[in-house]
Amino acid sequence: MDWMTILGTVAGIMMLVFLWPAYKHWSQNSPKAEQGDWASVLVALGAVVLLVIVLIALVR
Amino acid sequence: MNRYETVVSGGYQSAASANKVLKNTYLLLSATLFFSAVMAAVSIALQVPSIAYIISVIGAMVMGIFVLPRTANSSKGIGVIFLITGLLGFGLGPILSMYLSLPNGPQTIATAFGGTGIIFLGLSGYALTSKRDFSFMGGFLFAGMMVLVVGMIANLFLQMPLLSLVVAGGIILVMSGFILFDTSRILRGGETNYIMATYGLFLSLFNIFISLLQILGIFGSDE
Numbered sequence: 337m338d339w340m341t342i343l344g345t346v347a348g349i350m351m352l353v354f355l356w357p358a359y360k361h362w363s364q365n366s367p368k369a370e371q372g373d374w375a376s377v378l379v380a381l382g383a384v385v386l387l388v389i390v391l392i393a394l395v396r
Numbered sequence: 397m398n399r400y401e402t403v404v405s406g407g408y409q410s411a412a413s414a415n416k417v418l419k420n421t422y423l424l425l426s427a428t429l430f431f432s433a434v435m436a437a438v439s440i441a442l443q444v445p446s447i448a449y450i451i452s453v454i455g456a457m458v459m460g461i462f463v464l465p466r467t468a469n470s471s472k473g474i475g476v477i478f479l480i481t482g483l484l485g486f487g488l489g490p491i492l493s494m495y496l497s498l499p500n501g502p503q504t505i506a507t508a509f510g511g512t513g514i515i516f517l518g519l520s521g522y523a524l525t526s527k528r529d530f531s532f533m534g535g536f537l538f539a540g541m542m543v544l545v546v547g548m549i550a551n552l553f554l555q556m557p558l559l560s561l562v563v564a565g566g567i568i569l570v571m572s573g574f575i576l577f578d579t580s581r582i583l584r585g586g587e588t589n590y591i592m593a594t595y596g597l598f599l600s601l602f603n604i605f606i607s608l609l610q611i612l613g614i615f616g617s618d619e
Binding site for chain 2: 383
């Protein structure tokens with residue numbers, strides 16, 4: 337196992353340890369989505385996916 | 397009447413305060429992005445080894461978790477945010493050097509840079525104009541991030557190109573969600589500290605750039 341793998345694993349585990357309290361907080365305290373909220377997120381993320389596809393086509 | 401005036405005045409004050417936080421966040425974000433780019437150029441010029449990337453990320457993570465929250469309410473916070481973003485930029489040097497040595501490397505870097513800018517401007521504009529509260533995504537985004545980190549750790553051992561592509565794509569989507577989430581929190585007064593707001597947006601941009609670079613590098617190579 338090389339140093340990059342060891343350090344990468346350490347960094348990943350550290351990230352998980354510190355993401356957990358934020359996940360717990362937001363999963364308990366997030367407001368409920370209103371009608372149309374998820375649809376608006378999907379529109380935005382769909383546009384991001386389309387852009388990435390265009391960028392891939394540009395570099396191929 | 398008085399009550400109405402108080403509500404209107406309170407709403408105006410909170411909107412003005414949110415706009416001030418937003419303006420300061422974008423100013424600090426621009427400055428930190430510039431500084432980070434300068435540090436990346438220094439790192440390329442010095443030809444630092446690739447292990448510098450992971451060491452810089454760990455250093456920036458430790459400072460972002462332990463030092464920044466304690467200094468963000470004072471002027472020291474500005475120095476700390478520049479230190480973190482400079483460190484991340486310095487760590488980016490070896491990765492950029494690797495891409496620059498590839499046949500279409502400079503084009504891939506420029507495309508990833510432009511793509512990151514378009515994603516950020518588009519999503520920020522969307523969050524600002526739609527005026528929706530995207531904080532309902534909080535639990536979902538942090539859960540998604542944790543799943544992606546587990547995928548990243550697994551791929552350090554598995555070394556599967558398809559998994560790295562899936563993780564990079566997932567990071568772009570989750571970080572895009574974080575841009576909507578963070579911008580709407582600033583607008584609605586959920587984040588009142590512009591240093592912490594800058595840190596969140598900078599990390600989203602940094603991760604989108606790295607992941608886009610990885611995806612474009614895979615699809616742009618002749619192999």
